[in-house]
Amino acid sequence: MYLLELRILKLFCVGDVLLHCVVDAILGALGLPDIGQIFPDTDPKWKGAASCVFVKEAVRLMDEAGYEIGNLDATLILQRPKLSPHKEAMRANLSLLLGADPSVVNLKAKTHEKVDSLGENRSIAAHTVILLMRK
Numbered sequence: 001m002y003l004l005e006l007r008i009l010k011l012f013c014v015g016d017v018l019l020h021c022v023v024d025a026i027l028g029a030l031g032l033p034d035i036g037q038i039f040p041d042t043d044p045k046w047k048g049a050a051s052c053v054f055v056k057e058a059v060r061l062m063d064e065a066g067y068e069i070g071n072l073d074a075t076l077i078l079q080r081p082k083l084s085p086h087k088e089a090m091r092a093n094l095s096l097l098l099g100a101d102p103s104v105v106n107l108k109a110k111t112h113e114k115v116d117s118l119g120e121n122r123s124i125a126a127h128t129v130i131l132l133m134r135k
Contacts, residue, residue, distance in 0.1 A: 015090075018076055018107075019051035021126035022094070025072070026058040029132045030065055055097050062132065069100040070133035075108045077125040083109035 023035050032038060039046040039054050046054075062068070074094075076083060083090070087107055095102040 016051045017124045017126045018074060018090075018094070018128075019055050019097075021128045022072065022074060022098070022130075023051075023054045023058045025074075025128040025130040026062055026132075029130050030062060030067070032061065052097055059097075059099055066135055067132040068135050069098060069104055070131040071104050071106075072098070072100065072128065072130045073106045073108075074126060074128040075110060077110050077112055077127075078123075079111050 020035055023039075027034060027038060035054060039049070039057070041047045072094075087109060091105055091107040092102060094107065095105040098105065
């Protein structure tokens with residue numbers, strides 16, 4: 001039971017890392033400050049909010065500015081858990097959350113070949129590149 005809970009917890013952490021990175025990519029493409037400035041945890045409205053709330057708000061800001069996602073490419077870097085069995089479901093859920101066609105959302109997972117904190121399974125990193133297009 002503990003191992004199962006640990007795996008679920010890690011998947012939630014992976015999801016948070018990915019979603020926060022996606023939010024920062026959207027905000028950056030809009031020329032806005034980063035996630036911590038737009039959604040400060042010192043504001044009771046955002047403190048403890050689920051990551052999907054930030055994504056929906058970033059998508060709202062993108063929509064209000066007259067943009068839509070032309071392409072999103074996200075890379076998660078972690079040793080474990082292995083994401084291959086979950087990648088398509090994660091991609092589908094991310095597309096749904098973003099209100100984007102799955103054909104414009106790409107998700108990759110890489111290891112860090114057991115080098116540094118990423119490779120030693122002590123941290124997770126994500127990189128996201130996004131292309132916004134005028135509607």
